[in-house]
Amino acid sequence: MRRSLVALTALVLVLFAAGRPASVRAQRQGGPAPASARDTAPIDLTGYWVSYVTENWRYRMVTPAKGEYRRIPASPAALPIIKTWDPAADTRAGEQCKSYGAGGIMSVPGRLHITWQDANTLRIDTDAGTQTRLLRFAGQAPASSTVPTWQGDSRAHWERVPAPDRGGSLNVVTSHMRSGYLRKNGVPYSDRATVSEHFDIAPLPDGGQLLLVMTTVDDPVYLNGPYIVSPHFKKERDGSKWEPTPCSSTW
């Protein structure tokens, strides 16, 4: 009995070692690096994308009237800020990028250039406002800065479609942002806000691709409820129309 038990234990230990993830074995044996977010991406988001502004046109393509916040569930705490919006003061204070933060940047008409900065960091550059977002996947160290930034800290992970189907979605949660604007005319979000996004791709009938960014902004300070929008982008062949412009408080 004892002999058979010891044999069984040995067998299980062998199976145990064999069953450990390839990444662990590889590290012990000096083999290939573990599968990265880039290598296992279920969808390809890289390339140049241009805003296709068919929704919220009046709130995105031009600067809305001061004091208007239609369709945004602004809280009472936000109203004094909305009513006293002063773009010149923002510029003087060096805060002309307030409407280009992670809470609103994807709705600003412009182009995105999406690349892999490294195997586990997806990078989004915007030509409007010349901003950079870094979407860090599991295993990546958080951003080193303790000071909130316009683009905050973004944690990303893939959501995969179960086999045998293929595809998936990119989920990104961003926090640690500087207080900014959801719209150019000063509708605010606070530094306690979080932005949750799903990046999905859909084919277009003409053979092109559409990038859909379903965005939820939650803010316990300046919003009464989630603010949800879904800006979309068409894929472009190259970066020939890429034209970085600086932040502007008024436009």
Added chain:
Amino acid sequence: MFINVVVGRPALGLLMAALVGGVVFTQEPAGGGQAGDSALPNQFEIAASWAPLGTEDVQNDSVPVDYLGLAITDEARTRALSYDESQKSMMERQCQGWGAAYAVLGPFGLKISTQSDPATRRVVSYTIDPWEDWAGMVIWMDDRPHPSEHALHTQAGFTTGRWEGGALAAHTTHVKAGFIRKTGVPLSDQATIDWRFFRHGNVLTVLMVARDPVYLEEPEIISKGFRLSAAPLDYRDPCAPGFEGHEPGDSVPHFAPDQNPFVNELVELYHLPREAVLGYRETLYPEYRKKIKDSYVPPPPCTADCGVAGNFVRRRGP
């Protein structure tokens, strides 16, 4: 006896630990991904009631001439400018309803149900219930072909679907000539619509890509969000026509296209460029924003109905 053996043998404790550890360590992320990945939760469960979010302006129907966000042909523009919304108060037109695109362009939520083959239990179709002025939609999931091009065109059209990449992808043909917007922008019976239903948690995003070789220079693309509703939606009230000021046989209200009295209303209200209000293609791209940067004059500060609970557009004064 087995319990006695387990308790009495330290080696067996090691065995149990090894078994547990092996199970834990051999867990791989779904789909061969990396640590932290997850499976798309609930993405196939769209049969439910979905309330509109209302945080995006996709209707653009608060003033008679509003073609913002569209890329329409000159013919479409002419027809749209000849449209008088009081046509819909004519007895014979009150219950015409709106076409398939109104699923995302209308103000209502979606009540989606599923129908299965009782023998195989496979999903045969999804049905989006109709509203008072919308015909509803059936999405056939059983690989049936679309009808002949000569088959009857209806307000709802004919729609087939399949699951693709975690989203329900659907394709609509055989729509009846109608409108892509309630402000009278036409859609021809040659139009087709592609749909994607993405579910992320308790939010359903419906993407509509409408193409029309007659009236659209570029596809009309709308993505509208809905949230899962705890209370079931019920829009079963049928349309019942009634007298609204037009006698049967009255002429159809309309404008000469170059004499539409509302053509400048939105332009003046918000200082918007006329070509944007009238749906010119270039106005959909960021370059247009740069083009009008120096000429745009912001409207005066908002003083009434400025917030989420107010009207979505400031109306004309008395």
